[in-house]
Amino acid sequence: MLQQLPPDNTFDHRRSGDGEHVGYIHMTDAGGFIPFDLLHRQRAEALELEEAENLLDDLGLAMFVEDWWLDLDGEQVPVLIREVRRDGVSVAFTASGAIAKAADMTTSIDILLPTDRLHQAKGTGT
Numbered sequence: 001m002l003q004q005l006p007p008d009n010t011f012d013h014r015r016s017g018d019g020e021h022v023g024y025i026h027m028t029d030a031g032g033f034i035p036f037d038l039l040h041r042q043r044a045e046a047l048e049l050e051e052a053e054n055l056l057d058d059l060g061l062a063m064f065v066e067d068w069w070l071d072l073d074g075e076q077v078p079v080l081i082r083e084v085r086r087d088g089v090s091v092a093f094t095a096s097g098a099i100a101k102a103a104d105m106t107t108s109i110d111i112l113l114p115t116d117r118l119h120q121a122k123g124t125g126t
Helices: 049-059
Strands: 010-014 021-027 033-036 068-072 075-084 088-093 108-112 118-120
Touching: 010 049, 021 049, 033 049, 068 108
Parallel strands: none
Antiparallel strands: 010 021, 021 033, 068 075, 068 118, 075 088, 088 108
């Protein structure tokens, strides 16, 4: 089942060092804090606030340099994440295992978040 980013009691998390938006933190009714990455994926169960912040800080923006696959018409197509917004992600097509320079940045697909169509390539994260 695709998980939704809880709309209530959820706030943006920005790294203290540079102010970069690196995820979301949801405060539970029990007072715990659940970290979500920029793609709305829950990254841990409820933690103390500092632990949730540190987890998101450590994840950072690594997703922008990792290999991704998009489910498209029954096939898995290699893509590069171009941009992430609160409600969606833009991806560009690339050759499998290619670096960013090999991506076709003139053509992209916008996908609503959350999505179950976007997957990290094996061995490039969690």
